[in-house]
Amino acid sequence: MDGRADWPHDRRFRALVLPATFASLRWGEVSALRRSDIDLGAGTVCIRVAFVERSTGGLVLGPPKSKAGRRTVGIPQAIVQALREHIATYVQDEPGALVFPGAKGGPLRRSGFNTRTRWVDVVKEMGMPGLHFHDLRHTGNMLAAESGAGLTDLMAGWDTTTYAPR
Secondary structure: OOHHHHOOOOHHHOOOHHHHHHOOOOHHHHHOOEHHHEEOOOOEEEEOOEEEEOOOOOEEEEOOOOHHHOEEEEOOHHHHHHHHHHHHHHOOOOOOOEOOEOOOOOEOOHHHHHHHHOHHHHHHHOOOOOOOHHHHHHHHHHHHHHOOOOHHHHHHOEEOOOOEEO
């Protein structure tokens, strides 16, 4: 990615795309991450819960989308420093603090993220019009698959640190 994806006007979201892409996380999973879910020393992210936005506009915190959704995922060393800086700068010093909070400190809504980052404009400027946030998850899965992961491996949990099966 080039500098256009760096969103200099609101750096709170700079690191959000990294675990979504390289750990293949869904929006609800990445937006529900707490400080205690990330172990930068071990290079892992633990997915325990996810936010679901109801058609009425309410957010509900619950289990991940599927039984296999509760998992620990490896993250590549290449993104650890960016996550470390993000946590030190933007995350409260409590185990339950949201890693990617909204503007008022509560859960981050996808619409707020899209607006604050100018997502549609940024991906268009990058030559990738129509790229949706969920496409980042598919990108991570594609990287793993290109490294030899099969569908069973991806469903079981592919180690995105080495792009090798666990």
